[in-house]
Amino acid sequence: MIISDFSKTKDKLLFTPGPLTTAMIVKEAALVDLGSRDSAFISIVQQIRQKLLVLAHVESPNYEAVIIQGSGTFGIESTITSAIPDSGMLLNIINGAYGRRISQIARIHAIPLIELIYDENQLPDLKEIESLLIENPEITHIAVVHGETTTGLLNPIAEIGEIVSHYKKAFIVDAMSTFGAYDIDMKSLNISFLISSSNKCIEGIPGFSYVLAKRIELEKCKKNIRSLSLDLYDQWSGLNTNGQFRFTPPVQILLAFHEALIQLEREGGISARAKRYAENNALLIRGMEKTGFTLYLTPDVRSYIITSFLYPNHPKFSFEIFYSKLNEKVFVIYPGKLSKVDCFRIGNIGQLYPVDIQNLIDAVGKVLCEMNIISIEQ
Numbered sequence: 001m002i003i004s005d006f007s008k009t010k011d012k013l014l015f016t017p018g019p020l021t022t023a024m025i026v027k028e029a030a031l032v033d034l035g036s037r038d039s040a041f042i043s044i045v046q047q048i049r050q051k052l053l054v055l056a057h058v059e060s061p062n063y064e065a066v067i068i069q070g071s072g073t074f075g076i077e078s079t080i081t082s083a084i085p086d087s088g089m090l091l092n093i094i095n096g097a098y099g100r101r102i103s104q105i106a107r108i109h110a111i112p113l114i115e116l117i118y119d120e121n122q123l124p125d126l127k128e129i130e131s132l133l134i135e136n137p138e139i140t141h142i143a144v145v146h147g148e149t150t151t152g153l154l155n156p157i158a159e160i161g162e163i164v165s166h167y168k169k170a171f172i173v174d175a176m177s178t179f180g181a182y183d184i185d186m187k188s189l190n191i192s193f194l195i196s197s198s199n200k201c202i203e204g205i206p207g208f209s210y211v212l213a214k215r216i217e218l219e220k221c222k223k224n225i226r227s228l229s230l231d232l233y234d235q236w237s238g239l240n241t242n243g244q245f246r247f248t249p250p251v252q253i254l255l256a257f258h259e260a261l262i263q264l265e266r267e268g269g270i271s272a273r274a275k276r277y278a279e280n281n282a283l284l285i286r287g288m289e290k291t292g293f294t295l296y297l298t299p300d301v302r303s304y305i306i307t308s309f310l311y312p313n314h315p316k317f318s319f320e321i322f323y324s325k326l327n328e329k330v331f332v333i334y335p336g337k338l339s340k341v342d343c344f345r346i347g348n349i350g351q352l353y354p355v356d357i358q359n360l361i362d363a364v365g366k367v368l369c370e371m372n373i374i375s376i377e378q
Protein backbone atom coordinates (compact mmCIF):
# COMPACT_ATOMS: atom_id res chain seq x y z
CA MET A 1 0.00 0.00 0.00
CA ILE A 2 1.24 3.52 -0.79
CA ILE A 3 1.20 5.75 2.25
CA SER A 4 1.10 9.50 2.03
CA ASP A 5 4.11 11.77 2.47
CA PHE A 6 2.56 12.99 5.72
CA SER A 7 4.98 11.01 7.89
CA LYS A 8 7.86 13.02 6.41
CA THR A 9 6.41 16.47 7.18
CA LYS A 10 4.80 18.33 10.03
CA ASP A 11 1.99 19.50 7.75
CA LYS A 12 -1.66 18.95 8.50
CA LEU A 13 -3.68 16.74 6.17
CA LEU A 14 -6.02 18.78 4.01
CA PHE A 15 -9.43 17.18 3.48
CA THR A 16 -10.49 20.27 1.55
CA PRO A 17 -11.24 21.16 -2.09
CA GLY A 18 -7.87 22.91 -2.50
CA PRO A 19 -5.20 23.93 -1.76
CA LEU A 20 -4.54 20.25 -1.20
CA THR A 21 -2.02 18.03 0.50
CA THR A 22 0.71 17.72 -2.12
CA ALA A 23 3.66 15.37 -2.60
CA MET A 24 7.02 16.42 -1.15
CA ILE A 25 8.62 16.08 -4.59
CA VAL A 26 6.11 18.61 -5.97
CA LYS A 27 6.81 21.13 -3.21
CA GLU A 28 10.56 20.62 -3.59
CA ALA A 29 10.37 21.35 -7.33
CA ALA A 30 9.44 24.92 -6.39
CA LEU A 31 12.69 25.51 -4.49
CA VAL A 32 14.57 26.93 -7.47
CA ASP A 33 15.37 30.46 -8.60
CA LEU A 34 14.75 30.65 -12.31
CA GLY A 35 14.29 33.68 -14.54
CA SER A 36 11.01 34.00 -16.39
CA ARG A 37 12.89 34.38 -19.69
CA ASP A 38 15.23 31.44 -19.08
CA SER A 39 15.03 28.89 -21.90
CA ALA A 40 14.63 26.06 -19.36
CA PHE A 41 11.56 27.79 -17.93
CA ILE A 42 10.10 28.53 -21.36
CA SER A 43 10.51 24.86 -22.29
CA ILE A 44 8.76 23.74 -19.08
CA VAL A 45 5.82 26.08 -19.77
CA GLN A 46 5.56 24.64 -23.27
CA GLN A 47 5.61 21.09 -21.89
CA ILE A 48 2.90 21.94 -19.35
CA ARG A 49 0.66 23.37 -22.08
CA GLN A 50 1.15 20.27 -24.20
CA LYS A 51 0.60 17.82 -21.35
CA LEU A 52 -2.65 19.56 -20.35
CA LEU A 53 -3.99 19.17 -23.89
CA VAL A 54 -3.02 15.49 -23.89
CA LEU A 55 -4.95 14.99 -20.63
CA ALA A 56 -8.01 16.54 -22.33
CA HIS A 57 -7.51 14.20 -25.37
CA VAL A 58 -6.91 17.10 -27.77
CA GLU A 59 -3.91 18.70 -29.43
CA SER A 60 -2.60 21.90 -30.93
CA PRO A 61 -3.34 23.58 -33.34
CA ASN A 62 -7.07 22.77 -33.04
CA TYR A 63 -6.99 23.25 -29.27
CA GLU A 64 -4.73 25.49 -27.17
CA ALA A 65 -3.76 25.71 -23.51
CA VAL A 66 -3.52 29.18 -21.98
CA ILE A 67 -2.09 29.73 -18.49
CA ILE A 68 -3.42 32.69 -16.48
CA GLN A 69 -1.69 34.02 -13.36
CA GLY A 70 -3.94 34.04 -10.28
CA SER A 71 -6.45 31.62 -8.78
CA GLY A 72 -9.15 29.63 -10.56
CA THR A 73 -11.58 32.54 -10.62
CA PHE A 74 -9.10 34.52 -12.75
CA GLY A 75 -9.31 31.82 -15.44
CA ILE A 76 -13.12 31.84 -15.26
CA GLU A 77 -13.27 35.63 -15.45
CA SER A 78 -10.75 35.66 -18.30
CA THR A 79 -12.88 33.18 -20.26
CA ILE A 80 -16.27 34.80 -19.61
CA THR A 81 -15.02 38.32 -20.36
CA SER A 82 -13.05 37.28 -23.46
CA ALA A 83 -15.39 34.76 -25.07
CA ILE A 84 -18.79 36.43 -25.07
CA PRO A 85 -19.16 39.44 -27.36
CA ASP A 86 -21.47 42.36 -26.55
CA SER A 87 -23.74 41.05 -29.28
CA GLY A 88 -23.78 37.57 -27.71
CA MET A 89 -25.54 36.11 -24.70
CA LEU A 90 -24.56 33.68 -21.96
CA LEU A 91 -26.89 30.97 -20.67
CA ASN A 92 -25.58 30.06 -17.24
CA ILE A 93 -26.80 26.82 -15.65
CA ILE A 94 -26.57 27.17 -11.88
CA ASN A 95 -26.88 24.76 -8.96
CA GLY A 96 -24.32 26.11 -6.53
CA ALA A 97 -22.05 28.96 -5.44
CA TYR A 98 -19.55 28.58 -8.29
CA GLY A 99 -22.35 28.72 -10.85
CA ARG A 100 -23.56 31.91 -9.15
CA ARG A 101 -20.01 33.31 -9.37
CA ILE A 102 -20.07 32.96 -13.18
CA SER A 103 -23.23 35.10 -13.27
CA GLN A 104 -21.59 37.63 -10.94
CA ILE A 105 -18.70 37.97 -13.39
CA ALA A 106 -21.10 38.38 -16.33
CA ARG A 107 -23.08 41.09 -14.48
CA ILE A 108 -19.98 43.07 -13.47
CA HIS A 109 -18.92 43.20 -17.11
CA ALA A 110 -22.46 43.88 -18.39
CA ILE A 111 -22.43 40.68 -20.44
CA PRO A 112 -25.95 39.71 -21.61
CA LEU A 113 -27.06 36.83 -19.39
CA ILE A 114 -29.88 34.31 -18.93
CA GLU A 115 -29.81 32.05 -15.88
CA LEU A 116 -31.29 28.62 -15.29
CA ILE A 117 -31.24 28.19 -11.52
CA TYR A 118 -31.75 24.89 -9.69
CA ASP A 119 -31.59 23.80 -6.07
CA GLU A 120 -28.13 22.91 -4.83
CA ASN A 121 -28.98 19.19 -4.76
CA GLN A 122 -30.71 19.11 -8.13
CA LEU A 123 -29.38 18.32 -11.61
CA PRO A 124 -30.34 20.66 -14.46
CA ASP A 125 -33.35 19.73 -16.58
CA LEU A 126 -32.04 19.01 -20.08
CA LYS A 127 -35.43 19.70 -21.71
CA GLU A 128 -35.51 23.10 -20.05
CA ILE A 129 -32.04 23.91 -21.43
CA GLU A 130 -33.16 22.90 -24.91
CA SER A 131 -36.38 24.95 -24.72
CA LEU A 132 -34.43 28.01 -23.59
CA LEU A 133 -32.06 27.66 -26.54
CA ILE A 134 -35.01 27.42 -28.94
CA GLU A 135 -36.82 30.39 -27.37
CA ASN A 136 -33.67 32.54 -27.19
CA PRO A 137 -31.66 32.17 -30.40
CA GLU A 138 -29.50 35.12 -29.31
CA ILE A 139 -27.76 32.80 -26.78
CA THR A 140 -24.23 32.19 -28.06
CA HIS A 141 -22.54 30.52 -25.05
CA ILE A 142 -23.61 28.04 -22.38
CA ALA A 143 -21.71 27.77 -19.09
CA VAL A 144 -21.88 25.09 -16.41
CA VAL A 145 -19.77 23.98 -13.47
CA HIS A 146 -18.80 20.30 -13.83
CA GLY A 147 -18.16 19.45 -10.18
CA GLU A 148 -20.10 21.91 -7.98
CA THR A 149 -17.69 22.06 -5.07
CA THR A 150 -20.43 23.78 -3.03
CA THR A 151 -21.94 20.34 -2.41
CA GLY A 152 -19.93 17.78 -4.39
CA LEU A 153 -22.61 17.50 -7.09
CA LEU A 154 -21.53 16.37 -10.57
CA ASN A 155 -23.30 18.03 -13.49
CA PRO A 156 -24.02 16.01 -16.68
CA ILE A 157 -21.63 17.75 -19.08
CA ALA A 158 -21.89 15.01 -21.73
CA GLU A 159 -25.66 15.45 -22.06
CA ILE A 160 -25.47 19.25 -21.93
CA GLY A 161 -22.63 19.18 -24.47
CA GLU A 162 -24.81 17.24 -26.93
CA ILE A 163 -27.53 19.89 -26.76
CA VAL A 164 -24.95 22.67 -27.06
CA SER A 165 -23.45 21.04 -30.13
CA HIS A 166 -26.86 20.41 -31.74
CA TYR A 167 -27.70 24.12 -31.47
CA LYS A 168 -24.15 25.12 -32.51
CA LYS A 169 -23.33 27.17 -29.40
CA ALA A 170 -20.03 27.50 -27.55
CA PHE A 171 -19.69 25.46 -24.33
CA ILE A 172 -17.82 26.79 -21.28
CA VAL A 173 -17.11 24.24 -18.54
CA ASP A 174 -15.75 25.14 -15.12
CA ALA A 175 -13.87 21.89 -14.45
CA MET A 176 -11.92 23.42 -11.57
CA SER A 177 -12.39 20.55 -9.13
CA THR A 178 -12.75 17.69 -11.66
CA PHE A 179 -10.00 18.02 -14.28
CA GLY A 180 -7.36 15.41 -13.47
CA ALA A 181 -9.87 13.34 -11.48
CA TYR A 182 -12.44 12.66 -14.19
CA ASP A 183 -11.49 11.72 -17.73
CA ILE A 184 -12.70 14.66 -19.82
CA ASP A 185 -12.44 14.33 -23.59
CA MET A 186 -12.94 17.92 -24.70
CA LYS A 187 -13.69 17.13 -28.31
CA SER A 188 -16.25 14.38 -27.80
CA LEU A 189 -17.93 16.42 -25.04
CA ASN A 190 -18.12 19.45 -27.37
CA ILE A 191 -16.34 21.69 -24.88
CA SER A 192 -15.10 24.99 -26.28
CA PHE A 193 -13.46 26.31 -23.09
CA LEU A 194 -12.46 24.23 -20.05
CA ILE A 195 -11.06 25.95 -16.97
CA SER A 196 -9.16 24.51 -14.01
CA SER A 197 -6.35 25.56 -11.68
CA SER A 198 -2.94 24.50 -10.40
CA ASN A 199 -4.04 23.47 -6.90
CA LYS A 200 -6.79 21.00 -7.72
CA CYS A 201 -6.68 17.42 -9.04
CA ILE A 202 -3.35 17.71 -10.87
CA GLU A 203 -2.11 18.19 -7.27
CA GLY A 204 0.08 21.25 -7.72
CA ILE A 205 0.29 24.28 -5.45
CA PRO A 206 -1.95 27.38 -5.84
CA GLY A 207 -1.12 30.33 -8.08
CA PHE A 208 -2.49 29.97 -11.60
CA SER A 209 -5.42 28.76 -13.61
CA TYR A 210 -5.48 27.34 -17.11
CA VAL A 211 -7.95 27.52 -19.93
CA LEU A 212 -8.05 24.78 -22.55
CA ALA A 213 -9.75 26.22 -25.59
CA LYS A 214 -10.91 25.27 -29.03
CA ARG A 215 -8.76 27.37 -31.32
CA ILE A 216 -11.64 28.69 -33.49
CA GLU A 217 -13.39 29.97 -30.35
CA LEU A 218 -10.15 31.39 -28.95
CA GLU A 219 -9.54 33.34 -32.15
CA LYS A 220 -13.01 34.89 -31.87
CA CYS A 221 -11.96 36.35 -28.49
CA LYS A 222 -9.67 38.84 -30.23
CA LYS A 223 -12.54 41.30 -30.68
CA ASN A 224 -13.95 41.16 -27.15
CA ILE A 225 -11.33 42.88 -24.97
CA ARG A 226 -12.77 43.92 -21.59
CA SER A 227 -9.63 43.64 -19.44
CA LEU A 228 -5.90 43.98 -19.93
CA SER A 229 -4.60 41.33 -17.54
CA LEU A 230 -7.45 38.87 -18.18
CA ASP A 231 -7.46 39.15 -21.97
CA LEU A 232 -7.44 35.46 -22.93
CA TYR A 233 -6.58 36.05 -26.56
CA ASP A 234 -3.65 38.34 -25.79
CA GLN A 235 -2.36 35.99 -23.11
CA TRP A 236 -2.44 33.13 -25.61
CA SER A 237 -0.81 35.08 -28.42
CA GLY A 238 1.92 36.24 -26.01
CA LEU A 239 2.65 32.63 -25.03
CA ASN A 240 2.52 31.52 -28.65
CA THR A 241 4.76 34.24 -30.03
CA ASN A 242 7.84 33.71 -27.85
CA GLY A 243 6.73 31.24 -25.17
CA GLN A 244 6.79 34.04 -22.58
CA PHE A 245 4.11 35.48 -20.33
CA ARG A 246 3.02 39.07 -20.87
CA PHE A 247 3.41 39.80 -17.14
CA THR A 248 5.46 38.14 -14.35
CA PRO A 249 4.61 34.43 -14.24
CA PRO A 250 4.45 32.35 -11.03
CA VAL A 251 7.71 30.59 -11.99
CA GLN A 252 8.07 28.32 -8.94
CA ILE A 253 4.40 27.28 -9.02
CA LEU A 254 4.78 26.31 -12.67
CA LEU A 255 7.88 24.26 -11.84
CA ALA A 256 5.93 22.46 -9.11
CA PHE A 257 3.00 21.92 -11.49
CA HIS A 258 5.31 20.41 -14.09
CA GLU A 259 6.50 17.92 -11.45
CA ALA A 260 2.87 17.27 -10.44
CA LEU A 261 2.08 16.35 -14.06
CA ILE A 262 5.01 13.91 -14.05
CA GLN A 263 3.72 12.41 -10.80
CA LEU A 264 0.25 12.04 -12.33
CA GLU A 265 1.82 10.08 -15.22
CA ARG A 266 3.75 7.92 -12.71
CA GLU A 267 0.54 7.20 -10.81
CA GLY A 268 -0.94 5.81 -14.03
CA GLY A 269 -2.71 8.88 -15.41
CA ILE A 270 -6.23 10.09 -14.82
CA SER A 271 -7.75 6.59 -14.68
CA ALA A 272 -5.47 5.57 -11.78
CA ARG A 273 -6.05 8.86 -9.97
CA ALA A 274 -9.80 8.53 -10.47
CA LYS A 275 -9.65 5.04 -8.96
CA ARG A 276 -7.74 6.27 -5.90
CA TYR A 277 -10.10 9.21 -5.34
CA ALA A 278 -13.18 7.00 -5.80
CA GLU A 279 -11.79 4.47 -3.29
CA ASN A 280 -10.99 7.28 -0.82
CA ASN A 281 -14.51 8.61 -1.26
CA ALA A 282 -16.22 5.22 -0.78
CA LEU A 283 -14.17 4.63 2.38
CA LEU A 284 -14.98 8.12 3.68
CA ILE A 285 -18.72 7.72 3.12
CA ARG A 286 -18.80 4.25 4.65
CA GLY A 287 -16.86 5.41 7.72
CA MET A 288 -18.85 8.61 8.24
CA GLU A 289 -22.19 6.81 7.85
CA LYS A 290 -21.06 4.18 10.35
CA THR A 291 -20.22 7.00 12.77
CA GLY A 292 -23.78 8.29 12.36
CA PHE A 293 -23.50 11.06 9.75
CA THR A 294 -25.99 11.58 6.94
CA LEU A 295 -25.08 12.81 3.45
CA TYR A 296 -26.69 15.86 1.85
CA LEU A 297 -26.67 14.53 -1.74
CA THR A 298 -28.15 11.32 -3.11
CA PRO A 299 -25.68 8.89 -4.78
CA ASP A 300 -26.97 9.60 -8.32
CA VAL A 301 -25.76 13.24 -8.25
CA ARG A 302 -22.58 12.87 -6.18
CA SER A 303 -18.97 13.16 -7.36
CA TYR A 304 -16.03 11.38 -5.72
CA ILE A 305 -14.20 14.66 -5.02
CA ILE A 306 -15.85 16.22 -2.00
CA THR A 307 -18.82 15.18 0.15
CA SER A 308 -21.31 17.27 2.14
CA PHE A 309 -22.42 15.89 5.49
CA LEU A 310 -25.42 17.22 7.44
CA TYR A 311 -24.79 18.53 10.95
CA PRO A 312 -25.93 15.80 13.37
CA ASN A 313 -29.18 16.57 15.10
CA HIS A 314 -27.62 16.64 18.57
CA PRO A 315 -27.69 19.54 21.06
CA LYS A 316 -23.98 19.16 21.83
CA PHE A 317 -22.83 19.40 18.19
CA SER A 318 -21.01 22.60 17.29
CA PHE A 319 -19.21 22.68 13.95
CA GLU A 320 -16.61 25.14 15.30
CA ILE A 321 -15.63 22.78 18.13
CA PHE A 322 -15.75 19.70 15.87
CA TYR A 323 -13.55 21.51 13.31
CA SER A 324 -10.97 22.75 15.82
CA LYS A 325 -10.68 19.43 17.63
CA LEU A 326 -10.06 17.66 14.30
CA ASN A 327 -7.62 20.42 13.37
CA GLU A 328 -5.67 19.87 16.61
CA LYS A 329 -5.39 16.24 15.55
CA VAL A 330 -3.99 17.50 12.17
CA PHE A 331 -7.11 16.80 10.08
CA VAL A 332 -8.39 19.88 8.26
CA ILE A 333 -11.99 19.63 7.04
CA TYR A 334 -14.10 22.31 5.34
CA PRO A 335 -17.16 24.31 6.37
CA GLY A 336 -20.38 24.18 4.33
CA LYS A 337 -21.41 26.79 1.79
CA LEU A 338 -25.14 26.06 1.56
CA SER A 339 -27.74 28.71 2.16
CA LYS A 340 -30.59 26.45 3.32
CA VAL A 341 -29.00 23.46 5.10
CA ASP A 342 -26.33 23.14 7.79
CA CYS A 343 -23.55 21.02 6.29
CA PHE A 344 -19.81 20.60 6.41
CA ARG A 345 -17.65 19.17 3.66
CA ILE A 346 -14.83 16.66 3.49
CA GLY A 347 -12.64 16.46 0.40
CA ASN A 348 -10.69 13.32 -0.49
CA ILE A 349 -8.46 14.64 -3.29
CA GLY A 350 -4.73 15.46 -3.21
CA GLN A 351 -2.08 13.22 -1.70
CA LEU A 352 -4.55 11.28 0.44
CA TYR A 353 -4.68 7.51 0.58
CA PRO A 354 -7.03 5.00 2.23
CA VAL A 355 -4.84 4.99 5.36
CA ASP A 356 -5.36 8.77 5.71
CA ILE A 357 -9.11 8.41 5.30
CA GLN A 358 -9.18 5.68 7.95
CA ASN A 359 -7.15 7.88 10.31
CA LEU A 360 -9.61 10.74 9.75
CA ILE A 361 -12.60 8.48 10.47
CA ASP A 362 -10.93 7.29 13.69
CA ALA A 363 -10.28 10.91 14.68
CA VAL A 364 -13.91 11.86 13.95
CA GLY A 365 -15.04 9.06 16.31
CA LYS A 366 -12.64 10.29 19.04
CA VAL A 367 -13.77 13.91 18.66
CA LEU A 368 -17.47 12.95 18.87
CA CYS A 369 -16.66 11.08 22.10
CA GLU A 370 -14.80 14.10 23.47
CA MET A 371 -17.85 16.25 22.63
CA ASN A 372 -20.11 13.73 24.43
CA ILE A 373 -22.08 13.11 21.26
CA ILE A 374 -21.34 9.41 21.15
CA SER A 375 -20.32 7.39 24.17
CA ILE A 376 -18.09 4.76 22.66
CA GLU A 377 -15.86 5.09 19.62
CA GLN A 378 -17.69 3.46 16.72
Ligand SMILES: Cc1ncc(COP(=O)(O)O)c(C=O)c1O
Pocket residue numbers: 017018071072073074076098145147148149174175176177197
Ligand atom coordinates in the same frame (compact mmCIF):
# COMPACT_ATOMS: atom_id res chain seq x y z
C1 LIG B 1 -15.88 24.58 -9.19
C2 LIG B 1 -15.05 25.75 -8.76
N1 LIG B 1 -15.03 26.85 -9.53
C3 LIG B 1 -14.31 27.93 -9.20
C4 LIG B 1 -13.53 27.95 -8.07
C5 LIG B 1 -12.74 29.16 -7.73
O1 LIG B 1 -11.40 28.92 -7.64
P1 LIG B 1 -10.42 29.89 -6.80
O2 LIG B 1 -10.90 29.86 -5.38
O3 LIG B 1 -9.09 29.23 -7.00
O4 LIG B 1 -10.50 31.24 -7.41
C6 LIG B 1 -13.50 26.81 -7.23
C7 LIG B 1 -12.70 26.79 -6.00
O5 LIG B 1 -12.72 25.88 -5.22
C8 LIG B 1 -14.29 25.69 -7.59
O6 LIG B 1 -14.30 24.59 -6.85
